[in-house]
Amino acid sequence: MEETISLREIMEVLRKNLWIIIASMCLCAAATFGYLQFFVTPQYEAVSQVLITQNAQDQNSAVQNSEIQANIQMVNTYSVVIKSPRILKSAAQEIGPQMSLEALAGKVSVDSVQNSQVINIHVVDANPDEAIRMVRIVTKHFLKETPSMMKISNVELLADAYTSQKISPNIKVGMLTGMFAGLVIGVVIGFARRIFDERFKKEEEIVARLQIPVIGTIGNITSTETASHEDNAARRRKKK
Structure with a gap:
């Protein structure tokens, strides 16, 4: 027969197991802190910014909405170019012989500020100084390779x-x-302690689970009552 738990019983279970819940929270928080503090290697991020400027022939003309959209599309193109093997391979060679193209690609990410012509180049590394050095090298090679690759020179370092x-x-x-x-x-x-506890707590549970009527109940005997009965028994023995 299915056993249902009322809201009152739920609150009673939580109250009786409050110490277990608090201990579990403290233990898990301490374990998480220890794991993050001693077993996880910190990661640092360095960011440089590149600005995509307008072409020279557009400098003296009014900037139309279509031109702005074209520049934004160009930003998306450059975001792909930055992570291309042509840029990262030369950058990895300058960083050091221990740096492979695949490893550097995993450290570099690129995004652009929404509706702008600014590209953010991110490099993540366990060494904060190395992160700065690597993002500078990647940015330098991007600025160096882009004019010959794209046949234009409308990219400059912003930050x-x-x-x-x-x-x-x-x-x-x-x-x-x-x-x-x-x-x-x-x-x-x-x-789980409540569900797997097979002890009867109420008369209704006996009737529901065993399908037998309750003839009578015996109340709890306190230690005071036990001591009183023992004293009375001792007096009777003395009188005999």
């Missing part, structure tokens, strides 16, 4: 990379995630 920032791991987010996981685990343990 070079001078600093890098830590992007992972995020300790705060990790600990919050760990606490939430601990909360879920604690609640699951609490309800």
Whole structure:
């Protein structure tokens, strides 16, 4: 027969297992902090910016909407060019013999500011100084190779990379995630204890599960009552 749990019983289960839930949250948060702090390698990101300027023949003419859209499409083209083997291969060679084309491609990402002619070149590395050095090299080779590749010279450096920032791991987010996981685990343990507890707690449960009537009940005997009965028994023995 199916057993249903009312809202009151749910709150009672949570109350009785509150210490398990809190302990589980603390344990998971501590485990997450230890893992992120000692086993995850921090990653740093350096960013440089490149500006796609208008062609020389457009400098003295009014900029029409179609021309702006064409420039934005050109930004998308350049975003693909930056990660092309022609750019990254020469950049990887300058970075060092230990840097392969595939490894550098995994570190470089490109995006553009929405509806603008600015391209952001990102490089992520475990060494903050290396991230800055690599993004500068990639940007330099992009500016060097683009004129001959695209047959135009409308690309210029807008902002070079001078600093890098830590992007992972995020300790705060990790600990919050760990606490939430601990909360879920604690609640699951609490309800598992309730579901697998075969003891009868109410008369209705006996009738529902065993299909037999309850003839009588015996109340809980307190330690005071037990001690009183033992004293009375001792007195009777003395009188005999």
